[in-house]
Amino acid sequence: MNKGFNSAVNKAGVKPSCFVAGTLVMAVAGMVAIEKIKSGDKVISTDPETFETAEKRVLETYIREDSKLIHLVINGEEIITTETPPFYVKNQGFIKAGELIVGDELLDVNGNVLLVENFDVELTDEPTTVYNFQVEDFHTYHVGKCRLLVHNANCNQEKPVLPKYDGKTTEGVMVTPDGKQISFKSGNSSTPSYPQYKAQSASHVEGKAALYMRENGINEATVFHNNPNGTCGFCDRQVPALLPKGAKLTVVPPSNSVANNVRAIPVPKTYIGNSTVPKIK
Structure with a gap:
C-alpha cells in the first residue's frame, strides 16, 4: 500500500478512483494491465475540452482496497471498477462509474460512441485490491479493449478547507x-x-x-x-x-x-x- 496516498485520502475524506487488476490501459507501449503501469510510463491521454490526444507521462501510481465494485458492460466488454472513477459521457462530461446508467453514451479514443449495456453492483466479502495512477497535463487515460476515456480524479491531493462561496468573492x-x-x-x-x-x-x-x-x-x-x-x-x-x-x-x-x-x-x-x-x- 502507498501509505502516504492513503493517509491523505483519509484526511480529505475522499475515496479515490480505481480499477481492478487486469484492466487494460492504453499505453504508448501497447495495452498494459493497470497493475503493471509504473511512474514514468507514457500512456495515451485525451484533453476532454479539445479532444486532442497525446502521449503523457504517468506521475504516480496508487494501490488501495475496496469492497464495493461496479461491473459495467460496454460494447460487450466488462469493466470492473470502484464507484468513483469518472467516465466521459457524450454531451454531459465526466460521470462517476457508480452513477452511470444503461444507455449512457461513452467515448473511445477515436471519439466513437459506445453504450453502457449493463450495470451491476457487487459487495465483496473481502476487500479487493484496486489500482489507479496520475497522468500529467490532461489527467485522463483510456481503459479496456474498447479504450474508454476516463479521468484520474481524486488521486493524491488533499484539498484545503475553503469557506462556502458567498456569490461575490472567489x-x-x-x-x-x-x-x-x-x-x-x-x-x-x-x-x-x-x-x-x-x-x-x-x-x-x-x-x-x-x-x-x-x-x-x-x-x-x-x-x-x-x-x-x-x-x-x-x-x-x-x-x-x-x-x-x-x-x-x-x-x-x-x-x-x-x-x-x-x-x-x-x-x-x-x-x-x-x-x-x-x-x-
Missing part, C-alpha cells in the same frame, strides 16, 4: 510542490494585486496565482477554489499568457461545481504558460 489556495500554501481572493482590492495589469483575469484567483508564480519563479502549482461556476472563459484565454513559459498551473474546482448534467462532476484543468515577458518591474 477564494482560493495555491499549493506548491513543497507544500507551501498561498491564499488569494478575487477582486482588485484583494492582496496580492497587480495594478499594472488592467485585464480582468488579473483580478481573478487564477490570474493572481499565475502572476504570483511568475514573480516568484514557481514552475508548477495547484489552485483550489470555492466558486461553483468554475473557471471563466476569459481566464481560459489569459492565464497561459500570464504564466511563465512552460509553467503548469492546475485549477481544481469545488465538488459542487455547475455542470451541464446533474450527474457530471467537475474535473481539474491544467494551464501551460506561454509568456516570455520578464517579471513585472
Whole structure:
C-alpha cells in the first residue's frame, strides 16, 4: 500500500478512483494491465475540452482496497471498477462509474460512441485490491479493449478547507510542490494585486496565482477554489499568457461545481504558460 496516498485520502475524506487488476490501459507501449503501469510510463491521454490526444507521462501510481465494485458492460466488454472513477459521457462530461446508467453514451479514443449495456453492483466479502495512477497535463487515460476515456480524479491531493462561496468573492489556495500554501481572493482590492495589469483575469484567483508564480519563479502549482461556476472563459484565454513559459498551473474546482448534467462532476484543468515577458518591474 502507498501509505502516504492513503493517509491523505483519509484526511480529505475522499475515496479515490480505481480499477481492478487486469484492466487494460492504453499505453504508448501497447495495452498494459493497470497493475503493471509504473511512474514514468507514457500512456495515451485525451484533453476532454479539445479532444486532442497525446502521449503523457504517468506521475504516480496508487494501490488501495475496496469492497464495493461496479461491473459495467460496454460494447460487450466488462469493466470492473470502484464507484468513483469518472467516465466521459457524450454531451454531459465526466460521470462517476457508480452513477452511470444503461444507455449512457461513452467515448473511445477515436471519439466513437459506445453504450453502457449493463450495470451491476457487487459487495465483496473481502476487500479487493484496486489500482489507479496520475497522468500529467490532461489527467485522463483510456481503459479496456474498447479504450474508454476516463479521468484520474481524486488521486493524491488533499484539498484545503475553503469557506462556502458567498456569490461575490472567489477564494482560493495555491499549493506548491513543497507544500507551501498561498491564499488569494478575487477582486482588485484583494492582496496580492497587480495594478499594472488592467485585464480582468488579473483580478481573478487564477490570474493572481499565475502572476504570483511568475514573480516568484514557481514552475508548477495547484489552485483550489470555492466558486461553483468554475473557471471563466476569459481566464481560459489569459492565464497561459500570464504564466511563465512552460509553467503548469492546475485549477481544481469545488465538488459542487455547475455542470451541464446533474450527474457530471467537475474535473481539474491544467494551464501551460506561454509568456516570455520578464517579471513585472
